Amino acid sequence: MKNYHHGNLKEELISCACVMCERDGYTKLSIRSLAKESNVSQTAPYRHFKTKEDLYAAVSKNGFNKLSKAIHVDVDKKVTKKQIVDMAIKYIEFGLKNANTYDLMLGTAVGNFNNYPELLESANSVFDNFRSNFSKLANDSDEVIAFKCITLWSMVHGLVGILRKVQVIANEPLMNPDDGPMPSALFIAGNLEDHLDKVVSGIIKN
Amino acid sequence: MKNYHHGNLKEELISCACVMCERDGYTKLSIRSLAKESNVSQTAPYRHFKTKEDLYAAVSKNGFNKLSKAIHVDVDKKVTKKQIVDMAIKYIEFGLKNANTYDLMLGTAVGNFNNYPELLESANSVFDNFRSNFSKLANDSDEVIAFKCITLWSMVHGLVGILRKVQVIANEPLMNPDDGPMPSALFIAGNLEDHLDKVVSGIIKN
DNA sequence: AATTTAATGTTGACACTGCTAACATAATCA
DNA sequence: TGATTATGTTAGCAGTGTCAACATTAAATT
Structure with a gap:
């Protein structure tokens, strides 16, 4: 046969x-x-x-690899604030454009990354992108870099979640600055770069 | 019978x-x-x-009501930075202590809140908590208040997600300041109040 | 090269799931 | 009282994750 x-x-x-x-x-x-x-x-x-979780892990790993590439910026030595803002925007865009995959990646469908070393590595590589950029931005201690990384990661991750949630609540197309019944998130979505510029400025100043 | x-x-x-x-x-x-x-x-x-989604909506609504109560602070007129930080901490604690319910509430299991008016109202009441506090903090325009609300909400929502994720990745108990293989989030977790104080300061200054 | 072994595929089955239709009982209301 | 509606049960369909038993092929060993 x-x-x-x-x-x-x-x-x-x-x-x-x-x-x-x-x-x-x-x-x-x-x-x-x-x-x-x-x-x-x-x-x-x-x-x-x-198991199905094994399948989820494979898809998730694939997603983290794509995310890593999506947010990567190639720099030699110095990193500017604008580059960090760009990274943040790329991250958010990835989360919004690949919403279903993002849910799998950052959700709880895969319970423990330690059971999937390749997935763990792919997820860590995203974090390393953050760390690498912040370490090239200023001469910070590891602790401060960690602080900045986790702050920005939480911020962009949170924005992906909240923007989508408010999109659902307000039932408005995203990235549309029209003010609806709950305008705040839509306002942010329409001014994402400005918003992130302020946030990143705050993070950099620490 | x-x-x-x-x-x-x-x-x-x-x-x-x-x-x-x-x-x-x-x-x-x-x-x-x-x-x-x-x-x-x-x-x-x-x-x-x-449908099952109807059941999810009922449980989710229940969760939003609990969250609303958990983060509520009773104030007359003026709100201090500390009270906003407290609200943020309460939010994060709720998200971590009721992780499974929180996933349902902020996830996509209920597709469109407009189909569940009571759920929509409960979810909006959380947002109103944020808005009310920020409006009493300073004499800001609606736009600025919206900006601050969504920034803080995204921050705490993101921290709930990322802290849990890194907990899974590092396989360490949360709220433990020990530095593991990926210390940043654990570091944050062990210094949550300090962290949020800085973040909220940044948000307030705008 | 022949043969054993391991890898990779199929079929059949079990327990569980969301959901619907048909029916049974009880509460409400005319 | 009698009809209607609300609320419960039973039976059944199609889909699911997973396993056991078997079939076929590729790889390894003699």
């Missing part, structure tokens, strides 16, 4: 799962539907992912 | 669902297990919640 063995099933499953995850949300991503979409039997994926 | 009609099933289902949601996480909360735990037939809940 031909094609009994696929040869490249794992990679195909992952890339297919990434598409399905972002298209339908990770909660609707089922191993069985993934198998069907990949034209293999219902349980074929279990040869490559022992 | 006695007790064919429960009499108070909806309220019992909701309070039971809140407990189960926080205990097991909202993804594990099933209508059938909820029915079993409440000693009614599998489909009895459907007389009170047409």
Whole structure:
């Protein structure tokens, strides 16, 4: 019989799962539907992912790698405030444009990253982007750099969540500065760069 | 037959669902297990919640009401920076102590709050807490108040998410200032008040 | 090269899930 | 009282995660 063995099933499953995850949300991503979409039997994926969490981890790792690339800025020595603002904007854009995948990555579907060393590494590489930029911005101590990293990361992560939430609440298209019934988040969304410039300034000053 | 009609099933289902949601996480909360735990037939809940999302909305609304109470500070006229910091700490504590419920509330399990007016109102009341305090802090314009609200809300929401994530990554108990392999978030967690004091100062100065 | 072993695939099954239809009982209201 | 409505139960469908048993192929060993 031909094609009994696929040869490249794992990679195909992952890339297919990434598409399905972002298209339908990770909660609707089922191993069985993934198998069907990949034209293999219902349980074929279990040869490559022992549990659904394993599959989630693979998709999540993929997402962190993309996020890392998306926010990366190539600099030699000095980093400017504008570059940090750019990084923040890129992060937020990634979170909003890949909302379903972002939910998987930063949510609790994968319980413990320690069980997935590759995922852990990919997630850490995002953090390293923050750290690297802040360390090149000024001659700060490790503690201060850590402070700045976590502050900015929380800020952009929070904005992704809150902007989306208020979008849902106000039922308005995002990135539209129109003032609706709850204008604050929409106002921010329409002035994201200005907003982040102020926030980053505050973080830099410490 | 006695007790064919429960009499108070909806309220019992909701309070039971809140407990189960926080205990097991909202993804594990099933209508059938909820029915079993409440000693009614599998489909009895459907007389009170047409879909699972309806049930989620009820639990979420409950959570927003609790959050509103948790962060509320009773003030007459003037608000101090310390009170805003307190509010932020209370918010973060709520998010960390009721992590599973918080995920439901701020996640995407309930797609559109407009379909659940009571939930929308409860969620808005949280925002009103922020707005009320900032409006009493200084004589700011609505735009500036909105800016401050969304900045702080994003910050505390982001910290809840990131602190938990790094806790998972570093596999360390939270609120422990020990420096682990990724010390930044743990450092923040151990100095939450100082951290927030700086952040809030930055927000106030605008 | 032949044979054993491991990897990778399929089929069938179990328990669980959301949800609907059809029916049973009880409370409300005319 | 009788009809209507609200609220409960039972039976069943389609979909899910996961496992066991089996089939086929690739890789390793003799």
